[in-house]
Amino acid sequence: DAGITQSPRHKVTETGTPVTLRCHQTENHRYMYWYRQDPGHGLRLIHYSYGVKDTDKGEVSDGYSVSRSKTEDFLLTLESATSSQTSVYFCAISESLGGVNSPLHFGNGTRLTVT
Amino acid sequence: SQQGEEDPQALSIQEGENATMNCSYKTSINNLQWYRQNSGRGLVHLILIRSNEREKHSGRLRVTLDTSKKSSSLLITASRAADTASYFCATGFFNGQNFVFGPGTRLSVLP
Numbered sequence: 001d002a003g004i005t006q007s008p009r010h011k012v013t014e015t016g017t018p019v020t021l022r023c024h025q026t027e028n029h030r031y032m033y034w035y036r037q038d039p040g041h042g043l044r045l046i047h048y049s050y051g052v053k054d055t056d057k058g059e060v061s062d063g064y065s066v067s068r069s070k071t072e073d074f075l076l077t078l079e080s081a082t083s084s085q086t087s088v089y090f091c092a093i094s095e096s097l098g099g100v101n102s103p104l105h106f107g108n109g110t111r112l113t114v115t
Numbered sequence: 116s117q118q119g120e121e122d123p124q125a126l127s128i129q130e131g132e133n134a135t136m137n138c139s140y141k142t143s144i145n146n147l148q149w150y151r152q153n154s155g156r157g158l159v160h161l162i163l164i165r166s167n168e169r170e171k172h173s174g175r176l177r178v179t180l181d182t183s184k185k186s187s188s189l190l191i192t193a194s195r196a197a198d199t200a201s202y203f204c205a206t207g208f209f210n211g212q213n214f215v216f217g218p219g220t221r222l223s224v225l226p
Binding site for chain 1: 148150155156157158159160163203205213214216217218219
């Protein structure tokens with residue numbers, strides 16, 4: 001497995017509270033991504049990063065923010081969690097954008113429940 | 116609407132049989148990739164096929180791509196119980212924008 005660690009693996013939080021998920025990689029890949037996975041939707045891109053402090057929005061970015069202060073760390077923050085953000089969150093990394101010349105490598109996910 | 120759509124949504128076969136999953140997409144692509152996801156785990160890359168390729172093999176996996184029909188198929192030969200997983204196709208684009216994943220096919224291989 002590629003060296004990607006997501007933390008925490010599971011979290012239960014209440015509506016309205018802030019939540020931060022962490023992704024740590026040891027592969028020194030330039031690109032990092034946050035996806036959410038929901039039944040019937042496959043994976044949907046939330047935000048991605050193309051370098052330190054360089055991030056951009058994905059398909060479902062509303063209600064989420066990200067930060068990347070170091071190559072190896074990519075944080076996803078839910079500023080004020082809502083029940084619609086209950087999901088499984090995956091971090092991924094790649095050497096090229098969109099996997100044009102290389103695939104995505106995924107972490108094992110964080111299961112977030114917002115009550 | 117989603118770029119990639121896998122078909123069928125679910126497939127159940129006996130060990131030793133072949134499993135075929137299909138993926139259709141809507142716009143021109145640079146490449147198409149197939150991923151496997153075991154329950155409770157992240158996705159694992161299986162195979163990448165570029166738009167100028169028609170077929171690729173990797174072990175028991177065979178992927179075809181028909182750009183005229185905007186479709187791809189993944190064939191797993193001589194399936195094993197360990198192949199039980201969800202399989203996703205993801206389409207990549209010429210401008211390097213990010214992949215779009217389909218909702219997946221859930222494969223169950225019965226011993």
